[in-house]
Amino acid sequence: MRKSKIAGVGRYLPERVVTNDDLAKLMDTSDEWIRERTGIQERRFFELGKDTTSNMGTRAAKMALENAGLTPQDVDFIVFATLSPDYDFPGSGVLVQRELELPTIGAIDIRTQCTGFVYGLSVADQFIKTGMYDTILIIGSEIHSSGLDMTTRGRAVSVLFGDGAGAVVLQASDNDHGILSTHLHSEGEYAEELAVIDPGSSRAIPRTQARMIEEGTIFPVMNGNHVFKHASTRFPEVIQEALKLNNYQPSDIDLLIPHQANLRISQMVQRLLSLKEDQVFNNIQRYGNTTAASIPIAMSEAWEQGKIKEGDLICLAAFGSGFTWGSALIRW
Ligand code: UT7
Numbered sequence: 001m002r003k004s005k006i007a008g009v010g011r012y013l014p015e016r017v018v019t020n021d022d023l024a025k026l027m028d029t030s031d032e033w034i035r036e037r038t039g040i041q042e043r044r045f046f047e048l049g050k051d052t053t054s055n056m057g058t059r060a061a062k063m064a065l066e067n068a069g070l071t072p073q074d075v076d077f078i079v080f081a082t083l084s085p086d087y088d089f090p091g092s093g094v095l096v097q098r099e100l101e102l103p104t105i106g107a108i109d110i111r112t113q114c115t116g117f118v119y120g121l122s123v124a125d126q127f128i129k130t131g132m133y134d135t136i137l138i139i140g141s142e143i144h145s146s147g148l149d150m151t152t153r154g155r156a157v158s159v160l161f162g163d164g165a166g167a168v169v170l171q172a173s174d175n176d177h178g179i180l181s182t183h184l185h186s187e188g189e190y191a192e193e194l195a196v197i198d199p200g201s202s203r204a205i206p207r208t209q210a211r212m213i214e215e216g217t218i219f220p221v222m223n224g225n226h227v228f229k230h231a232s233t234r235f236p237e238v239i240q241e242a243l244k245l246n247n248y249q250p251s252d253i254d255l256l257i258p259h260q261a262n263l264r265i266s267q268m269v270q271r272l273l274s275l276k277e278d279q280v281f282n283n284i285q286r287y288g289n290t291t292a293a294s295i296p297i298a299m300s301e302a303w304e305q306g307k308i309k310e311g312d313l314i315c316l317a318a319f320g321s322g323f324t325w326g327s328a329l330i331r332w
Helices: 020-024 031-038 053-068 093-099 113-129 154-160 188-193 212-215 224-245 263-272 293-302
Strands: 001-014 015-018 041-047 079-082 104-108 137-141 165-175 178-186 256-259 315-319 322-332
Touching: 001 053, 001 113, 015 020, 020 031, 020 165, 031 137, 053 093, 053 137, 053 165, 053 293, 079 093, 093 104, 093 137, 104 113, 104 293, 113 137, 113 165, 113 178, 113 293, 113 315, 113 322, 137 293, 154 256, 165 293, 188 224, 224 263, 224 315, 224 322, 256 263, 256 293, 293 315
Parallel strands: 079 104, 079 137, 256 315
Antiparallel strands: 001 165, 001 178, 015 041, 137 165, 178 322, 315 322
């Protein structure tokens, strides 16, 4: 059966580094609290007038195409995962189509937040498996910093997130290497446990009101403990689901690239699956949680550092708002 392989990986991180001490000037928090609870030391924030969600994604995509030895003209379809699109509508995928000056190929946005990249990869994999497309760009890109409550009221959420973009080129594979399987889940019962409620289409007429800014309902809310508990269960579960289907054990994984939600969650997953430290890739220390961008950014760095080699068994896994969770097992 036709498979899809990752032919190139890329990333773009805005230049501005924001440390925990920088955040402590804006809200009642500390470097010690953030490091201890999350592992995060610094993150990147976008530069107004230079970076947008779509142009950061485009830069990451160009790097991925270059790595793959391809040009934008080779792309058949665009999948763009983000919770922070340039506009409410249209989505950011069409802006990439414009920026790359591509012919009128299709472009979709994926809205599953932290699992956006895994969902996007799965969607692209199906298009390639069916023979509809040969080469697909999958981009995850986020600008969180302008949408966070940077006061003490929002500190439990705001210290976690950063801006950035990552991308991969997925191509039809002529051998057994490529995506072995993807596994997607959701549990809408917990939709409001990690969400931005306003301005939403079911809340008020008109949809945007000044009180939403005053009351802070335009900012993300999160039941941190609840999310942590579910994440620690769902990550190992969905990784095991992928391994079991393909007759592998956790010890067979060469590199697990988890969505970078919290270093403590990654360490717990590592412990629960009895993985060695060098089997799990983490870079949340430098970028915070970049939601849909975290896995492709991590994949791009791991590849550059020689931690992903031809023939390796790579596992991707994510959990987040929705709740949604998912995994992908890849023979590189
Ligand atoms: O990718 C999307 C998925 N998101 C996640 O996976 C996040 C999952 N959850 C978490 O990572 C953790 O729950 C957090 C890092 C968000 C919070 O850590 P925690 O150990 O669960 O802390 P907590 O929420 O129980 O809060 C402990 C204390 C509270 O003070 P009191 O009530 O004990 O006096 C908070 O008010 O820490 C306080 N606190 C802070 N203190 C300093 C909360 N945020 C901060 C802060 N700085 N930024």
